[in-house]
Amino acid sequence: MSLSDPAPLKPFIDKLTARSRLGAVEQQAMLALPAHAVQVQPNHDFVRLGEQVHHACFIVAGLVGRIGLNRDGFRQITAVHIPTDMVDLHSVVVPKASSALQALSVVTILRVPHVALREMTRLHPAIAEAFWRECVVDAAVLAEWVVNVGRRDARGRLAHLICEIAYRIEGAGHSVGLFVPFPVTQGQMADMVGLTPVHVNRMLKRLRDDEVVDVRSGTIRILDWTRLLDVADFDPAYLHLPETDGAPADETEADRPIRPALSS
Amino acid sequence: MSLSDPAPLKPFIDKLTARSRLGAVEQQAMLALPAHAVQVQPNHDFVRLGEQVHHACFIVAGLVGRIGLNRDGFRQITAVHIPTDMVDLHSVVVPKASSALQALSVVTILRVPHVALREMTRLHPAIAEAFWRECVVDAAVLAEWVVNVGRRDARGRLAHLICEIAYRIEGAGHSVGLFVPFPVTQGQMADMVGLTPVHVNRMLKRLRDDEVVDVRSGTIRILDWTRLLDVADFDPAYLHLPETDGAPADETEADRPIRPALSS
DNA sequence: CGCCTTCTTGAAGGATCTCAAGAAGGGTGG
DNA sequence: CCACCCTTCTTGAGATCCTTCAAGAAGGCG
Numbered sequence: 001m002s003l004s005d006p007a008p009l010k011p012f013i014d015k016l017t018a019r020s021r022l023g024a025v026e027q028q029a030m031l032a033l034p035a036h037a038v039q040v041q042p043n044h045d046f047v048r049l050g051e052q053v054h055h056a057c058f059i060v061a062g063l064v065g066r067i068g069l070n071r072d073g074f075r076q077i078t079a080v081h082i083p084t085d086m087v088d089l090h091s092v093v094v095p096k097a098s099s100a101l102q103a104l105s106v107v108t109i110l111r112v113p114h115v116a117l118r119e120m121t122r123l124h125p126a127i128a129e130a131f132w133r134e135c136v137v138d139a140a141v142l143a144e145w146v147v148n149v150g151r152r153d154a155r156g157r158l159a160h161l162i163c164e165i166a167y168r169i170e171g172a173g174h175s176v177g178l179f180v181p182f183p184v185t186q187g188q189m190a191d192m193v194g195l196t197p198v199h200v201n202r203m204l205k206r207l208r209d210d211e212v213v214d215v216r217s218g219t220i221r222i223l224d225w226t227r228l229l230d231v232a233d234f235d236p237a238y239l240h241l242p243e244t245d246g247a248p249a250d251e252t253e254a255d256r257p258i259r260p261a262l263s264s
Numbered sequence: 265m266s267l268s269d270p271a272p273l274k275p276f277i278d279k280l281t282a283r284s285r286l287g288a289v290e291q292q293a294m295l296a297l298p299a300h301a302v303q304v305q306p307n308h309d310f311v312r313l314g315e316q317v318h319h320a321c322f323i324v325a326g327l328v329g330r331i332g333l334n335r336d337g338f339r340q341i342t343a344v345h346i347p348t349d350m351v352d353l354h355s356v357v358v359p360k361a362s363s364a365l366q367a368l369s370v371v372t373i374l375r376v377p378h379v380a381l382r383e384m385t386r387l388h389p390a391i392a393e394a395f396w397r398e399c400v401v402d403a404a405v406l407a408e409w410v411v412n413v414g415r416r417d418a419r420g421r422l423a424h425l426i427c428e429i430a431y432r433i434e435g436a437g438h439s440v441g442l443f444v445p446f447p448v449t450q451g452q453m454a455d456m457v458g459l460t461p462v463h464v465n466r467m468l469k470r471l472r473d474d475e476v477v478d479v480r481s482g483t484i485r486i487l488d489w490t491r492l493l494d495v496a497d498f499d500p501a502y503l504h505l506p507e508t509d510g511a512p513a514d515e516t517e518a519d520r521p522i523r524p525a526l527s528s
Numbered sequence: 529c530g531c532c533t534t535c536t537t538g539a540a541g542g543a544t545c546t547c548a549a550g551a552a553g554g555g556t557g558g
Numbered sequence: 559c560c561a562c563c564c565t566t567c568t569t570g571a572g573a574t575c576c577t578t579c580a581a582g583a584a585g586g587c588g
Contacts, residue, residue: 050501068411071497076415078407090400093393098404098502125389129357132396135403136354140362142406143342147332149414150340150458154576185534194414196577201536217585233335237314238362418544449566463544465568481553 007031008110011084011172012058018242019137020130029120030127035110040103047101053091055111059083062107063184065192067100077192079142080104080165084172090135092117105183137240144238149194152233154203157193159232162213162220164239171241178225183218207231271295272374275348275436276322282506283401284394293384294391299374304367311365317355319375323347326371327448329456331364341456343406344368344429348436354399356381369447401504408502413458416497418467421457423496426477426484428503435505442489447482471495 013030016022022030035058040046047053049069057064064087066079078099081087087101092114121128141164148160166180174181186204187197195203208214212228214221222228277294280286286294299322304310311317313333321328328351330343342363345351351365356378385392405428412424430444438445450468451461459467472478476492478485486492 066407068407068415070411070415074415076411078410090403093397094400094404094504096504098504099407121393122389125386125392128389128392128396129385132392132399133357135396136358136399139354139399139403139406140358142403142410143330143332143363146342146406146409146413147334147340149410151332151334151338187534197534198536198578199576201534202576205536240358240360240362451566460545461566462546462568465566466544469568 008035008037008060009033009058009112012086015084015172016127016130016134019240020126020133022126022130026124026127029124033112033120034116035112038109038111040107040109042103042105042107045100045102046107046109047088047097049097049100051097053088053095053097054114056089056091056114056117057087057101058110058112059085059087060108060110063104063182064107064109065102065104065188067102069100075191076194077188078145079138080192082165082168082172083174086134089131090138092121092131104188140238140240154193154195154199155206156231156233157195158189158200158203159207159212159228160234161189161193162215163228163232163234163236166220166222167236167239167241171239178222180220180222181218182215182220189215272299272301272324273297273322273376276350279348279436280391280394280398283504284390284397286390286394290388290391293388297376297384298380299376302373302375304371304373306367306369306371309364309366310371310373311352311361313361313364315361317352317359317361318378320353320355320378320381321351321365322374322376323349323351324372324374327368327446328371328373329366329368329452331366331455333364339455340458341452342409343402344456346429346432346436347438350398353395354402356385356395368452404502404504418457418459418463419470420495420497421459422453422464422467423471423476423492424498425453425457426479427492427496427498427500430484430486431500431503431505435503442486444484444486445482446479446484453479 009030013022013027016030017027036055037060038046040062045067046057049067059081061083064081064085065077066081066087068076068078070076087109088097091097095114117131121131144164148157152160162182165182166175169175169180169182184192185197186200189204190197190200193200204215207228208216208223210227211223212231213223228234273294277286277291280294281291300319301324302310304326309331310321313331323345325347328345328349329341330345330351332340332342334340351373352361355361359378381395385395408428412421416424426446429446430439433439433444433446449461450464453468454461454464457464468479472480472487474491475487476495477487492498
């Protein structure tokens with residue numbers, strides 16, 4: 001292990017065990033995984049399109065975007081990854097990168113060799129299944145992004161993105177009350193929702209003027225959670241978060257002013 | 265086996281072995297899988313949103329859409345599945361449906377019980393890995409759809425959709441020369457690319473008038489493959505088809521009037 | 529302090545949507 | 559085999575949302 005932290009992958013194990021049943025043996029095996037810490041500067045592609053990948057990347061800090069590119073140079077971010085996410089677990093079974101991975105802020109990643117991961121999944125089928133499940137959940141999020149970009153207007157798209165990020169950051173334990181850290185520029189947000197930076201700016205202003213959310217200087221400040229969920233047309237079920245899986249309908253009840261999990 | 269066909273899942277095995285190495289033992293196990301044939305009428309949801317699923321569905325004939333819904337009633341099709349696709353392999357590890365599955369035409373599916381699939385993946389880790397890989401490829405297609413809907417204009421979106429369908433149908437061996445069967449209405453195509461049916465109609469007319477593709481009465485007729493690829497800004501690498509994986513760049517060479525695999 | 533990126537706002541243009549109405553197509557029953 | 563119905567296709571005209579172009583303000587970093 002090349003880190004001072006004795007168990008850098010512990011957060012990843014916690015995330016996996018929230019959705020998959022893993023015994024002590026499996027958890028031990030994962031803790032023993034070799035990992036190499038790397039820091040990546042903003043806007044740097046640490047995985048390039050078409051490249052053959054030999055490591056999976058776990059995010060310790062910062063935000064990562066999965067980048068789709070147009071011939072005309074238009075960018076589309078197809079997925080955002082936050083700390084505790086294993087960004088390209090899919091590369092374990094499909095090592096050729098079908099999209100680039102780019103740091104959206106200063107990012108610390110842990111590179112875990114495929115050989116070690118493959119040896120581990122060979123010895124522990126339960127881990128293989130857990131990895132498969134994580135990939136399926138990521139795909140469910142992708143499907144929701146298609147809906148978001150395809151069938152919501154600009155304001156709804158941004159509100160939906162904000163809701164998703166708020167839920168996920170909160171789930172990772174990184175939000176403070178109604179303040180959610182989200183250090184991206186308006187241009188990057190534009191690339192997430194398929195709009196221009198100028199229009200993102202206008203819509204964020206409108207959401208702020210309407211006292212729904214205040215997105216500024218790298219943090220989301222939720223002003224009216226109920227109305228935000230309404231504007232976003234948001235149902236967190238697709239995220240398959242442990243808390244929301246049981247009663248997704250209750251989460252959007254209109255008579256609850258603030259989402260409990262997000263209040264301090 | 266409830267079918268007269270002695271090996272109804274054979275096409276699925278062929279598709280899997282194109283991307284994953286499976287031995288004779290694994291293939292035998294898959295052939296022995298129980299399957300129950302069902303016919304579904306167009307526009308019928310055979311899997312509903314939020315439902316607990318106990319079978320995975322293999323398409324024998326017809327087209328299936330994965331449906332995302334808006335509160336305002338707007339539909340977005342997030343994925344299209346063609347014969348030889350296992351539509352919801354993901355349900356094996358995440359049985360709660362995060363989107364509905366709807367027949368887009370008259371569809372014949374084979375329902376394979378999860379219990380049988382899970383028992384098989386338990387006994388044959390190589391099959392589990394192959395299933396995981398299929399899910400990852402499906403996710404790569406989803407990511408490309410986000411790019412398509414987010415960063416291409418109406419004409420490009422339709423052209424891209426048509427290219428993808430042409431490649432996939434051709435890969436399944438269902439196209440005849442430059443004619444590709446695609447029995448969907450313009451309204452359904454609109455739901456795939458996030459447009460209105462009216463605008464789909466106009467853009468298809470334009471593609472036809474420009475002698476690029478002729479999409480009519482349930483079939484795609486490719487008039488100028490090179491220009492279609494150009495208009496679509498299409499690179500088939502993301503489909504991870506066996507033929508194209510080796511030399512994806514060659515596929516779009518401008519001096520080739522017709523894609524070889526699609527000519528009769 | 530100065531530079532560079534990002535944010536902000538305005539005005540005009542364009543792509544897509546909405547509304548509407550007629551034509552064409554496919555299936556069904558007389 | 560024809561008549562009818564219902565869905566889908568087609569086309570037009572006006573409205574709307576988002577983009578483009580532009581320029582100044584604010585913010586972060588050396």
